[in-house]
Amino acid sequence: MDSIVRQSSKLCPFVKRAASSPTFVHSLQDRGGISTQLVGKCPVMHKVIREYASTSSVSKSAEAVPEKEKDIISPVENSSSAEKSFDYYGLFEDELLAKKRDKSYRFFNNINRLAKNFPMAHRKLEEDKVTVWCSNDYLALSKQPEVIAKMKLVLDKYGAGSGGTRNIAGHNKHTLQLESEIASLHKKEASLVFSSCFVANDAVISLLGSKLKDLIIFSDELNHASMIVGIKHAYKTKHIFKHNNLEDLEKMLQMYPKNQPKLIAFESVYSMNGSVSDISKICDLAEKYGALTFLDEVHSVGLYGPHGAGVAEHFDFDTHLVNGVNKPSNGVKTVMDRVDMITGTLGKSFGTVGGYVAGSGQLIDWIRSYAPGFIFTTTLPPSVMAGASEAIKYSKTHINLRTSQQLHTQYVKDELARIGVPVLPNPSHIVPVLIGNPDLAKQASDLLMDKHKIYVQAINFPTVARGTERLRITPTPGHNIELCDILIAAIDDVFNELNLPRVKDWEAQGGFMGIGTTNNTERLWTDEQLKLTNADLNKNVHASAVDEIVYSSGVSI
Template sequence: MESIARQSVKMCPFMQRAGSVQGLQVLHNANLPAVARKCPVVGHAMSRAYATASGTGARRATAPEPKAGSANEMVANHATQESLFDYDGLFETEIEKKRLDKSYRFFNNINRLAKEFPKAHRDLEDDKVTVWCSNDYLALSKNQQVIDVMKKTLDKYGAGAGGTRNIAGHNRHALKLEAEVAALHKKEGALVFSSCYVANDAVLSLLGQKIKDLVIFSDELNHASMIVGIKHANTTKHIFRHNDYDQLEEMLQMYPRSTPKLIAFESVYSMSGSVADIDRICTLAEKYGALTFLDEVHAVGLYGPHGAGVAEHCDFEAHRLAGIKSLPDKSVMDRVDMITGTLGKSFGTVGGYVAASQRLIDWFRSYAPGFIFTTSLPPSVMAGAAEAIRYQRSHLELRQLQQLHTGYVKQGMKELGIPVIPNPSHIVPVLVGNPDLTKQASDLLMKNHKIYVQAINFPTVARGTERLRITPTPDHTDDLSDILLDAVDDVFNELQLPRVRDWESQGGILGVGESDFVEQSNLWTEEQLSLSNNQLNPNVSDPVLGNLEVSSGIKV
């Protein structure tokens, strides 16, 4: 650079007048545009170029010249560049892509009516539809006991929490809720977040950031919140085929047992209804020295004698007899290191949580930004969520009715040849396999039959596997199910959608029409479905739970 400067000083009259020292300093600091504008030759050429770029006859306002010797003189001034980035063009292009591939999302105006659920009204209150795709699996959002507790808390403590726990402190409602969550999963501690999306992101990212050389093994169908959390973990990851435990073991074998590892998976995968083999994953984790992270979002409230999820359901009878007490022998639920869940589905309110050992919960509480810097849930929400957990724990019939209504719908679909992706859970995924036709089917159900079932397209599911996702609740009685079955049959006829026989002729997909597919038995057995509430341990009815020390901070 100095050699070029010296040559410039010798050859350029302007540089000679400016002085060799200044010329060297200018070039050394790379502030060429500012000096070039002062040159009678180059400056004139630059002015003409700018005028041409701004259009014929147009004068462009430019930023004032920086004063000689000012700090700004050391930095190139880009405020005079002619072209601006086309932000709107980018946004429009991206949205147009969604429209072209038929994955653009339309939201329906659905106002669920508490006293008439599963009825809801649309824009006009007399335009009512039946909701068949809600994740309010037990309809506890309309439970009068839950609502009364929320109203009472709202009147006494107001609408909001006032900030994060670190700023506003925390309250009896947080303490009670975390005690209920910990008791539900029989863990030493629990921590409540604003949503389970936030909980999954916060926990997974923290594990990766704080545990040096952690390797994460993730099921390919894990929820977006887990995918984002693993991405934010910024560590080595491996994605194994959905529920393929042989491949998972091959990946685990790639690392010494001393290498820190984490297996992240769900119990019930919400778009397909498939279920993980939690016991087998725990065995692999113990064999290869891995932690386990289990998302029970679509299982809490629905499985196990007390609604703790599939992990509890694995030892159903032992947990039924023990009630809220821990089992004498280590259960599958005990073997899982971290369990996350939601308060916004089966428990009818909003929020998320993680349940784990006291040491882990204290660590999350102390280090997770997603918890530390997020405003706490309102007192009324936490009180309602705690009440919902307590209520459903002793009401086994809610889970049983949900399962019975699901079975009725699945059997009806089977008799009509409607393709339902087979699974052992409460999800009824009706396969369509085309994004445009899936949207049309959803629209026709709404328009012609006053039934709301949302179309599920990419990226929620893979292209070519688009579907209608139906989720019965305890309130979706057989008469409503018969109306649904007739409506779906009518829509399949009108749109000429492929039925099971059509998928068979193409070789099948996702277990639909596949000749060699072996269907799993339903998680709930006939014996479990025949139990009554009074066959639960009496200790589950209104138990007295003490506050968790870890919720406030462990004293030493």
């Protein structure tokens, strides 16, 4: 039987997807008679399954199988079965069962965030209240009264939808206002809004691949799926460099002449472990070896820099603080200036939905003119774009949102360290609590919800690597110290009840992912920066409007 199944695994796509051993066939019987359903559907395996189903002995030898059934040569031996349709739903079922067996199957909780009481939410029943601790609505701007009021006003006046793509329905003043706000935020000449940043990343990277002959793409190994998809759609040679390892990146860049087109794709804050890239040094390498830079600031816009433009702004914090919305008058080239393309989202810190790319006017006009992901996608509704503009303006003028979010994050990290709960060390706003097991991660999440009325989603494969499963906590300005203390006590209780490994346990194993080893990671926000107030911002950030850019409409040639 072993030899038959091994041979069949080479011929049969069904068996190839599963474990090529007799225990696999046995497992089919254990799943409610599924083996009977499969008999006659698979031209290769139907006889093997029928033969196996006739006995309860898993150890039946190959010699007991009739001679003609041993001789599996053609996958279409049974001409009648070859006329049957492919078992699509059998494949779907098998794939889902595989995810359930390896504990990577996703369960979504029913969470209804309450605008007037965030971070509170209710589950299916309104009286079943929970505190949300894992939202990407980092600044809680989705509930900000000014944002909601603006959206209501525009919704009543202009309706629910945009009417189609810009190529069909045109654009509107809310498009111009939003793209101007984004360009101003990143101090770029122009920006272009997409339906999501996933679409933006895919559209821009794949377009570069289609238009730049012999393009070589260099991608950080922890880049988001949207960038990975874009790179695949670019159909160009790619190199994956070790996470934040600039020596590895430079070795790869050195393989090609300077005049060959290159793209370095990376993120500022990596959302599952909180690590931060050294944008300035990556720009140094890009200039040295003739590469374009593509920076995803999705998990940092709104949270870093004096005005919330992201980590690229934060690295020149004092310069941008003094100049406000203006570029430095002394000709200093900032980190933001050096990055060719910055993508971001409107769906996290800015509390609405959508994505964008910001860059030079020529680059943005080129993307607008050629990217299918932009050309053929329906424009965001006017109310959404108006709300996003309002959120950016509000964030830009309220540094207190960023400082309070950082202070709450640091308090949670310090208190978890005090009780020995393992947190992956990082300098950002992400609090990744290491569990290291998919089943236990879900149990911990469920226990926090059911016992403590706290919602923290378990993060499992494929979002993170197997064996690094975690709870991902993201404090907001609304998570005050009282709520933080409740969270700390609840996590302590869950770790005790499930006997989860603490820092000392990881240390006894020699350390893991920076836990249990000497690590002096310093946060991005300094103590001096955290003392700043809204009054310390340049008055020009309070300007009610920014100059409208021309690239949304197209420019005269």
